[in-house]
Amino acid sequence: MSEAVFALPKGYEDLAWLADWALPTERARHSKRIGTPLDQIQRVYDALLPRIEPAIAYLDQFPIKNLPPAEANLMLLTLVFVEVSPSVELLHSPTVPDGFEPSRFEVHF
DSSP: OOGGGOOOOTTOGGGGGGGGGOOSSHHHHHHHHHTSOHHHHHHHHHHHHHHHHHHHHHHTTSOGGGOOHHHHHHHHHHHHHHHHHHIIIIISSSSOTTOOOGGGOOOOO
């Protein structure tokens, strides 16, 4: 997703550089995380951490199944935060040290 077409709500436009992380599936976001060096993951985490609670509060005013495009992109960024947080806060690695091959896992909602 390019920044030029990555709409975000007013006040969140500065996060448009994260467009390449705003992937539509958990598997895609997971693949992005495990293929990204930890220092870059840290940069994403640092950009989103102070914005996550206000973003969630903002998104709470919309029906989750019918988000406008800019809000849907912001929602994807909240999911990016969920994806990168364990790497920064717990694992200190893009992958799970001594864990199973990531392709063996499937998440179903």
